Amino acid sequence: MASAQASLPSNNRQETARPLADFPENIWADHIAPFTLDKQEYEKCEREIQILKAEVASMVLATGKTMTERFDFIDKIERLGVSHHFDIEIENQLQEFFNVYANFGEYSAYDLSSAALQFRLFRQHGFNISCGIFDQFIDAKGKFKESLCNDTRGLLSLYEASHVRTHGDKILEEALAFTTTHLTSGGPHLDSTLAKQVKHALEQPLHEGIPRYEAWRYISIYEEDESHNKVLLRLAKLDYHLLQMSYKEELCEITRWGKGLESVSNFPYARDRFVECYFWAVGTLYEPQHSLARMTFAKVAALITMIDDIYDAYGTLDELQILTDSAERWDGSGVDQLSDYIRASYATLLKFNKEVGEDLAKKKRTYAFNKYIEDWKQYMRTNLTQSRWFLTKELPSFADYISNGAITIGAYLIASAGFLDMDSASEDVINWMSTNPKLMVAYSTHSRLINDYGGHKFDKERGSSTALECYMKDHNISEEEAAKKFREMIENAWKVMNEECLRPTPIPRDGLKMLLNIARVGETVYKHRIDGFTEPHIIKDHIRAMLVDFMSI
Numbered sequence: 001m002a003s004a005q006a007s008l009p010s011n012n013r014q015e016t017a018r019p020l021a022d023f024p025e026n027i028w029a030d031h032i033a034p035f036t037l038d039k040q041e042y043e044k045c046e047r048e049i050q051i052l053k054a055e056v057a058s059m060v061l062a063t064g065k066t067m068t069e070r071f072d073f074i075d076k077i078e079r080l081g082v083s084h085h086f087d088i089e090i091e092n093q094l095q096e097f098f099n100v101y102a103n104f105g106e107y108s109a110y111d112l113s114s115a116a117l118q119f120r121l122f123r124q125h126g127f128n129i130s131c132g133i134f135d136q137f138i139d140a141k142g143k144f145k146e147s148l149c150n151d152t153r154g155l156l157s158l159y160e161a162s163h164v165r166t167h168g169d170k171i172l173e174e175a176l177a178f179t180t181t182h183l184t185s186g187g188p189h190l191d192s193t194l195a196k197q198v199k200h201a202l203e204q205p206l207h208e209g210i211p212r213y214e215a216w217r218y219i220s221i222y223e224e225d226e227s228h229n230k231v232l233l234r235l236a237k238l239d240y241h242l243l244q245m246s247y248k249e250e251l252c253e254i255t256r257w258g259k260g261l262e263s264v265s266n267f268p269y270a271r272d273r274f275v276e277c278y279f280w281a282v283g284t285l286y287e288p289q290h291s292l293a294r295m296t297f298a299k300v301a302a303l304i305t306m307i308d309d310i311y312d313a314y315g316t317l318d319e320l321q322i323l324t325d326s327a328e329r330w331d332g333s334g335v336d337q338l339s340d341y342i343r344a345s346y347a348t349l350l351k352f353n354k355e356v357g358e359d360l361a362k363k364k365r366t367y368a369f370n371k372y373i374e375d376w377k378q379y380m381r382t383n384l385t386q387s388r389w390f391l392t393k394e395l396p397s398f399a400d401y402i403s404n405g406a407i408t409i410g411a412y413l414i415a416s417a418g419f420l421d422m423d424s425a426s427e428d429v430i431n432w433m434s435t436n437p438k439l440m441v442a443y444s445t446h447s448r449l450i451n452d453y454g455g456h457k458f459d460k461e462r463g464s465s466t467a468l469e470c471y472m473k474d475h476n477i478s479e480e481e482a483a484k485k486f487r488e489m490i491e492n493a494w495k496v497m498n499e500e501c502l503r504p505t506p507i508p509r510d511g512l513k514m515l516l517n518i519a520r521v522g523e524t525v526y527k528h529r530i531d532g533f534t535e536p537h538i539i540k541d542h543i544r545a546m547l548v549d550f551m552s553i
């Protein structure tokens, strides 16, 4: 971006001082090889998957297994990333098991590892099992029994379960602290596979990780386990490989589309992050049936980036006002005085959305499109407020910043975009979103907090006010203390999200999963206190594993 000033369009050269940012380059430019899907190979792979799938389905349903064995098998299926093939079987089994719990409430037969696994799986599927399942592991003082310290598998399972906690699950706060302490100190004495699992879990709890990436990791862990089920492992590897073929094809389509956008190909002001946007889309909607929704998600994320960078790193206040006013009318009028770049970007946005609108009208989903356009307007309106703070060097209160910032982060907008092409996103789902329910508030607040947790350094270096600074000023505390507080607020948002996903829920699980997955990608991108979207080497390995390097089969 060093040459940005020199390449300003003629009507802006010299006379306009712009808040340009020195964004790092696209790191994937020369590394995404053209990919043409080999239909024969794809179909061969698909045929074998069909056979393996039938075998695994019969294993899921096989009689004569204990409850513990059944939960264990469901967990393997989910961790290996093939649960989308067995949604109905898993739902039926969990429902059946939950009825047993609800009627008999008998937990005492399980060890810690099984009890915690059952708790986590139930909660992740929305069944509100009580924390009473852990009573048998608590001593008279209300603490986890010290005798559990040597049960590493149990501790690991309890640690993973503690991440599905809600605000009411006090014992799981205790569980998180207890397991973190003992897993951290016990690590060096473990056998290598278990040690690897513990180390990874401490860095990335399963519930908050990106499902596709976690599946990639778990496939190699499972392969190392001598007792692995060969059919299940083969299915997991083949399925991962097959989905990668589709992703590679889609990624080529996204980069081709990006190169064709006039605003992008002619003006280098915004971050070139088409690969990262597609990665976010796969992290959110990996399943084959969501291909269309995934592509729309990726394209809208790229457009959000383009518009975000106009507000944050290009426009003057006068220009942004004109742009925002025009967006309120959504007709492209009144923008003649804007720079070539803003006009070209805005035209790109309008053209893209016009096509989306026409397509959705044919599908009789205009209700979803209307909400999406309203979210674009709100997105641009709130970005103007944020830019005004930045350009006038005003530091708002944290409360003002966060209520505006939960919208400027694009969480509402990207959720609306994800729902455009998702069949289960009925009019009721869109209406539910419009009431700004607790789940949407927690999800968007999470997005803003984690983004600022990661982006603080980059933003501060370019003189932008940051959420951490707002918080530090309000509470008169240090950056480290504020960062700690942010992490706490992020965990609180997770607890609300977990609670709001418990049955009965107002929208189908597909939609809930999408929102949680967006949050999961956000964790990976920002949790190292670096903005991994702006500085994408942070998420390079994730992108390689999911999109670039084929799973060997």
Ligand SMILES: CC(C)=CCC/C(C)=C/COP(=O)(O)OP(=O)(O)O
Binding pocket: 280, 301, 302, 304, 305, 308, 312, 408, 409, 410, 411, 414, 451, 455, 531, 533
């Ligand atoms: C999934 C989504 C919404 C992807 C869009 C791209 C993205 C991460 C924008 C945030 O940029 P930023 O960190 O510059 O945001 P802000 O300027 O609002 O802090």
